[in-house]
Amino acid sequence: MANGLMGKVAAAGVGVLQxxxxxxxxxxxGVLTRAIVAACEDAGLDPADVDGFVSYGDDHNQPDRLMPExxxxxxxxxxxxxxxxxxxxxxxxxxxxxxIATGQCKAAVVFRALVQGxxxxxxxxxxxxxxxxxxxxxxxxxxxxxxxxxxxRMALQHNLPQEAVEQLVLADYYHGSRNPEAxxxxxxxxxxxxxxxxxxxxxxxLFDCSRENDGAGAILLVSAEHARDLKQKPVYLLGxxxxxxxxxxxxxxxxxxxxxxxxxxxxxxxxxxxxLGPRDIDVTQLYENFTYQGIxxxxxxxxxxWESAAEDLKFDNLIAPSGKLPVNTSGGNLAQGFIHxxxxxxxxxxxxxxxxANPVPDARxxxxxxxxxxxxNSSAIxxxxxx
Amino acid sequence: MDDAALRTGPAxxxxxxxxxxxxxxxxxCQGCGEWKWPAVSRCGDCGTWEPEWHEIALEGKLFSWTRTxxxxxxxxxxxxxxxTVLAYLPHARDRRLLGLYEGDxxxxxxxxxxxxxxxxxxxxxxxxxxxxxxxx
Numbered sequence: 001m002a003n004g005l006m007g008k009v010a011a012a013g014v015g016v017l018q019x020x021x022x023x024x025x026x027x028x029x030g031v032l033t034r035a036i037v038a039a040c041e042d043a044g045l046d047p048a049d050v051d052g053f054v055s056y057g058d059d060h061n062q063p064d065r066l067m068p069e070x071x072x073x074x075x076x077x078x079x080x081x082x083x084x085x086x087x088x089x090x091x092x093x094x095x096x097x098x099x100i101a102t103g104q105c106k107a108a109v110v111f112r113a114l115v116q117g118x119x120x121x122x123x124x125x126x127x128x129x130x131x132x133x134x135x136x137x138x139x140x141x142x143x144x145x146x147x148x149x150x151x152x153r154m155a156l157q158h159n160l161p162q163e164a165v166e167q168l169v170l171a172d173y174y175h176g177s178r179n180p181e182a183x184x185x186x187x188x189x190x191x192x193x194x195x196x197x198x199x200x201x202x203x204x205x206l207f208d209c210s211r212e213n214d215g216a217g218a219i220l221l222v223s224a225e226h227a228r229d230l231k232q233k234p235v236y237l238l239g240x241x242x243x244x245x246x247x248x249x250x251x252x253x254x255x256x257x258x259x260x261x262x263x264x265x266x267x268x269x270x271x272x273x274x275x276l277g278p279r280d281i282d283v284t285q286l287y288e289n290f291t292y293q294g295i296x297x298x299x300x301x302x303x304x305x306w307e308s309a310a311e312d313l314k315f316d317n318l319i320a321p322s323g324k325l326p327v328n329t330s331g332g333n334l335a336q337g338f339i340h341x342x343x344x345x346x347x348x349x350x351x352x353x354x355x356x357a358n359p360v361p362d363a364r365x366x367x368x369x370x371x372x373x374x375x376x377n378s379s380a381i382x383x384x385x386x387x
Numbered sequence: 388m389d390d391a392a393l394r395t396g397p398a399x400x401x402x403x404x405x406x407x408x409x410x411x412x413x414x415x416c417q418g419c420g421e422w423k424w425p426a427v428s429r430c431g432d433c434g435t436w437e438p439e440w441h442e443i444a445l446e447g448k449l450f451s452w453t454r455t456x457x458x459x460x461x462x463x464x465x466x467x468x469x470x471t472v473l474a475y476l477p478h479a480r481d482r483r484l485l486g487l488y489e490g491d492x493x494x495x496x497x498x499x500x501x502x503x504x505x506x507x508x509x510x511x512x513x514x515x516x517x518x519x520x521x522x523x
Contacts, residue, residue, distance in 0.1 A: 124460070133403070133510075133515050134399075134425075134484075134485060135485065136461065136508065136510045136515055137485070137486070137487075137508045137510075137515045137516065137517035137518070138471045138472075138485035138486050138487055138508070138517065138518075139455060139462050139465045139469050139471050139487055139508065140471055140485065141459045141460060141461040141462055141510075142457075142459040142460075144457070144459075145453060145455055145459065145471065148453035148455075149451045149452070149453045149471065149473055150451070152451045152452060152453055153450065153451040153473075156451070156496075156497050157497070198456065198457075199454070199456040199457075199468075200455075200456060200457045201453045201454065201455045201456065201457065202453050202454045202456075203453075250425075251424075251425060252424065252425045252483070252485075253473050253483055253485060254424055254425070254482060254483050258450070258451065
């Protein structure tokens with residue numbers, strides 16, 4: 001089993017700028033440039049020395065166009081992960097780390113930028129990637145509707161109680177309320193707010209759905225050795241995996257296991273390549289485009305099972321510092337903000353540095369899952385010490 | 388649509404052509420007998436090219452459903468709320484097809500027996516051939 005990435009590469013810097021949707025004061029490239037420079041300043045590395053650029057989800061910012069403003073000396077890696085959804089999030093880390101570990105480049109940023117005035121609504125862009133007459137003929141034109149069909153099957157096939165789903169929303173909003181960078185900072189959120197929120201597509205209510213922000217995020221990756229010479233405590237990448245197996249993909253809703261979010265083969269490889277298992281994960285950053293998909297991600301990685309979901313998904317169990325299954329310690333896509341998921345990777349780094357607004361005591365490992373339900377999905381494990 | 392257009396179009400062109408004529412056809416590989424969906428030009432299981440199309444009865448069972456309340460762009464011609472059903476087709480090894488649902492919404496439950504009728508759905512300026520699922 002491939003384990004060539006184990007601890008070879010580390011996150012050395014993070015930068016995020018987040019605004020209300022359609023509220024960015026700069027154009028998309030301007031926001032992105034600032035996020036990359038912020039990540040470099042965080043690490044203490046000259047932005048001109050970044051020689052690798054990787055994104056995902058049809059990001060529009062071709063790296064060569066960033067060169068004049070970053071002062072880039074040379075681009076040695078310029079690539080993106082296929083797919084319109086968030087499934088490529090950790091795949092971007094995998095590609096960047098492969099390039100650094102093999103010496104193809106030295107300092108790579110994984111980035112995602114989204115400013116509605118430049119790129120339009122993300123949901124429309126994702127749907128344009130998948131939609132065709134088979135969907136449109138049935139009134140399906142948005143990711144929320146496809147995820148609703150899948151969520152309904154999860155609820156009915158696995159008897160997933162609504163109360164369990166609510167616990168994830170409450171945990172996200174609790175973490176977000178304590179995070180000054182979160183859209184929900186300082187807000188009281190109670191279960192009645194959730195229950196009274198309008199239906200989007202049953203069983204999804206408004207508060208089951210991530211809502212788009214303008215902004216950009218960048219994470220600077222360098223070799224583990226290099227990271228130890230930079231300003232911040234290195235956060236090592238132990239492993240990352242991307243993919244799909246037979247019976248899963250862009251199949252017009254004919255995936256073999258319709259209640260899956262496609263993580264089973266990804267998680268299997270992730271455990272094999274790191275030698276870790278679900279019990280070794282101290283904190284998880286879930287990509288909850290929608291609540292049910294976040295829950296299915298936990299099942300796909302073996303952190304919970306459908307049978308244990310009602311018992312494991314309890315508010316007290318999901319929050320820092322006391323829960324045994326702390327998730328989305330920044331507030332996640334639901335309550336911290338949503339720049340196509342890049343925020344949850346940034347939170348993984350901050351959590352393992354001890355800089356989270358909701359620290360998990362003695363956390364050494366963090367699982368990050370990207371995509372849920374995309375044709376291609378990806379996950380990674382980060383750690384603040386080498387095993 | 389002429390034969391040449393069907394051959395050079397996407398793999399599911401025959402499906403749309405048949406639907407517009409009021410028939411449901413699905414692909415079954417003459418090499419291995421597997422029902423294929425989405426449509427393919429080559430069976431990935433046995434390597435046979437151009438799997439054959441077979442007409443089947445418009446009968447299914449409910450696999451999942453959602454009722455859409457938010458007026459998503461493109462659904463103006465339908466009007467909210469509306470119910471979408473994902474039906475599985477016992478006549479085609481449970482391959483699944485989407486469609487709008489017509490009928491008593493209190494009946495919506497897994498495995499509800501359904502029958503289909505062929506209609507069109509308005510999307511933008513287009514009328515797209517479509518299946519409507521009704522309780523059997």
